Amino acid sequence: MPTAVLVDLAECETCSAHRPTAELVETAENEHLCSGCVAALDLCERCELPARDTALTTADDYWCAGCRAHRTLCADCDRYAPYIVAVLSGGDVCESCAEAYTACDDCDARTTDSYTVDGFRAVCEDCREDYTRCRGCRTLIRGREDYCEDCAQPDDSRVHDSDYTPRPIFHGHGPLFLGLELELRTTIHGYNDSVTTANNELDGVGYLKHDGSISCGFEVVTHPMSFDYAINEFPWSVLGRLRLLGCYTDDEVGIHVHVSRAGFDSPAHIYRWLKLVYRNETHVTALARRRDSQWASFDPDIRDIAKHLAHGGHGWGRYHAINPRPAHTFELRVFASSLQRQQVQAALGFAHATVEYTRTLRAHDVVAGHGWEWATFTDWVAEHPEYAALTAELAALTPTDTREPSSNLEDLACAS
Structure with a gap:
């Protein structure tokens, strides 16, 4: 068995x-x-x-809980890593994912929020406390100095050379931005105080430049601003302060408004804008308080090549009502300079309003609605309260209604 x-x-x-x-x-x-x-x-x-x-590791292997006990889960890729990097204002991530975050040039920490400082370096929020903003261009600079190297001048006069072009700082929301150039004369004895006052008031919104056509004075130049920002945030009190210090204007100084090319919808839009301004020379110069200026000529030859200019052509010279030579802007040069808030705001308002008015203007509006005529444009302006300063300046004029239907077929075709 x-x-x-x-x-x-x-x-x-x-x-x-x-x-x-x-x-x-x-x-x-x-x-x-x-x-x-x-x-x-x-x-x-x-x-x-x-x-x-x-679970998956950063080595692309699947490990059990015991084997990965001494590894940490990456907050970005959900893989377990032997080494982890703590991201400021973020989570713990693996070394590979950490490369997507900015490394602070001061402490080497990785951060989700970085700040660009002088020299095109970046720092984290903690190290940002060691910096202050340059009063000229708003760039972050180390320590408690007032100006970066680009803005600082040896004599502290803070009036830059005429060819000075800093990095633009955009204020407000685009794509249509305006840049103001305001030419002013000063007395000999009031020059230094005027320069100091202007720089203190501008505080990063603008800066001062020398101008060869101004024997004693300077040019106030702003960084690009949206129209809303310019009206509501620009330090307008500076005009009154400069006036009290003896600053003044005459027939030889002007206001130039740069209008961003990116603010136009198309070459056809640019064409309509150029035509509106050039076809209304009499009314525009009356509003601008500046007739027959050698610095802002209404050259008929420029008007004739408006289509060429609208497609990127540059024409010749820059002393025209609209200077098309800048690469990124058109320079509207027609206005006489002023230290009166309403007149300066009207210049900005005219630049902005003419672009917005012509944005939707079409051939039918030109033919049936007298779209290129001054009275039609000013009626449109009156319906928009944001142009209060421009409306007030227009009300002070006594324009004559000179409605003349266009017979230029090319003009009508290009308006579409």
């Missing part, structure tokens, strides 16, 4: 089936499972044991 063989049985910890102990497989979680239950598990690629819970 054969001898009975005793088999040591154990229970599978998943399905509770009894199997020979030697057939049960130990898992990474120290469980003992039958072959059927083990087949449903993944294999840890580090310890090579079956595991209920595996």
Whole structure:
């Protein structure tokens, strides 16, 4: 009679089936499972044991919970990493994901929010506390100095050379931005105080430049501003302060308004704008308080090549009512200079209003609605309260209604 063989049985910890102990497989979680239950598990690629819970590591392997116990989950890629980088204002990320964040040039920390400082470096929010803004261009500079190297002048007069062109700082929301150039004369004795006052008041919105046509004085130049920002945020009180210090204007100084090319919808839009201004020379010069100026000529030849200018042509010279030579702007040069807030705001308002008015102007509006005529334009302006200063200046004039239907077929075609 054969001898009975005793088999040591154990229970599978998943399905509770009894199997020979030697057939049960130990898992990474120290469980003992039958072959059927083990087949449903993944294999840890580090310890090579079956595991209920595996996760991806930065080495592109799947590890069990025990093997990855000393690794940290990256907040960006959801993989476990042996080394982790703490991101300021963010989470803990792996070294690979950390490369997507800016490294502070002062403390080397990675950060979600960085600040550009003088020299085109970037610093984190904590190190930002060691910097202040240049009063000329608003660039962050180290320490508590007032001006960066570009803006500082050895004699502290802070009036830049005529060819000075700093990095533009855009104020407000585009795409249509305006840049103001206001030419002023000063008395000899009031020059230094006027310069100091102007720079203190402008405080990053603008700066001062020398102008070869001004024997004693300077030019106030602003950074690009939206029309809304210019009206509501520009330090208009500076005009009164400069007037009290003896600053004045005459027939030889003017206001120039740069209008961003990016603010136009198309070459056709530029063409309509140029035509509106040039076709209304008499009214424009009356509003601008400046007739027959050698610095802002209404040259008929320029009017004739408006289509060429609208498509990127530059014409010749820059002393025209509209100077098309700047690469990124058109320079409206028609206005006489002023220290009166309403007159300066009217100049900005005219530049902005003419662009917006011609934005949707079409051939039908020109033919049936006298769209290019002054009275039609000024009626439109009166319906827009944001142009209050321009409306007030227009009300002070006594324009004559000279509506003359256009017979220029090319003009009408290009208006569409």
